[in-house]
Amino acid sequence: MIEGKDLSLRIGERWLVQDLSFSVNRGEFIALVGSSGSGKTTLLRGIAGDIPLAGGQTITHTTSPLPIGMIHQDLQLAEGSTTLKNVLSGCLYRHSSFQTLLGFPEEEKGKAISLLLKLGLQKKLHQWTSTLSRGERQRLAIARTLLAQPSILLADEPVASLDGKWAEITLGMLKQYAQAQDACVICSLHDLDQVDQFADKIIQADPQKPEKWNVLMNTPNKV
């Protein structure tokens, strides 16, 4: 689905990633593991094409109209919009500006409500996003990207503000999404139990040499 060949990234003079090669297949869930400041966000943004690579390249094998979609750490939601509209804004690319000028198709609304139901936000559909808690906003950002249905879903610490129950439900949904949609998920995580439970592969920053990243198959206690 996506390959990285000798990827290198740096900020100023500091190398965050050097010569990382990996490949992710359809249906896989990849965990990105490293300490704070190790460059997980930069790596995800580099894969998404938001920032230029210092070396190497990424190759995507997909014909989807939306190859890559990202759940950002800072969520990037429209604060003055309702929960439902924020989720629905994920499907905009499937419709013309004229079609979405006055609203969204009923079919999309159904899908959005179903996602919000699974993420426990069904009572907040018409509430302004600014009035939601951090955890609710995080689930909302996840719902928006899931509705968009990208082939490669990148998630930057998507469960950082969620309690154990919601973190498990959310990661389960992301994993199920990868399998059901023939997509793949690359997700940065801190909790090693979650990595053990959900990841098929792990891309991990080398503790001795932080700019070196290793790709591991996930087996218990590998990390």
Next chain:
Amino acid sequence: MNPEMKNMPWYNRLDLPGVTFVLFLLLAFSSLPALEGSGRDLDYWGNFLRFTDQFFPPDWSILGQTMTGLWETVQIAGISTFLASIFSLFLSLGAARTISPRWLVFITRMLLNIIRTIPSLLWAILAVVLVGSNSLAGVIALTFYSTGYLAKFFSEAFESADLKAQKALQSLGSSRWQAFQYGLWPNLRPVIWSHCLWMLEYNVRSASIIGYVGAGGIGLHLKLYAESADSWNKFSLVLLCMLVIVTFLDFTGEKVRKSIREKLEGKM
């Protein structure tokens, strides 16, 4: 003195708030001769009491026609705020540094500065010359006047808006218009609406006075009563009605604006 300060030019060593405060005091005291007035020996307090005595009791017999005049004033304020909001939306796009090229920002801001420099009363005189003495003149005057302010407020809102949601939607494949409509506009809309409400309140006050030069509304009633010798009790009723309506608008406008602000900040 700190040796580093000693090496600084004298003007950099000045305490700007202190210097400007001293200049302000100098201006105030040098203006004392303005308090001398005409120099005639007048009974100021007695004059004031005799004048205000004629205000009471207000003449309630003209309540009906006063309410008609006030309604016309509110209509002038409403339609001119509406028109100014639409013009301002377009002009503010040109005046926002984050959206338009420098040359367009410069031209639009110059135009808005010129519009704001002209007081509402002068706009009203110009409009009366153009379309005659009626409420249309009031609408024209206040539309121009409010556009100068609203376009400035809107452009500042555009410049300070958080663009992250808009960019997120573009990265999810939406068109530029869709990203604006669903990413940027929801964040701007409450701020812009809040400015419009403030302008409406302000315009009701302005519309009350522009009638003095013939631009419709309650101001015309004020002028008539002020010019006839024994109508100060009618004048006072008009003032009383204006006070009620302006206070009501101030109160409700502030309530709505506060509620919008708190909702956007996630406090409710």
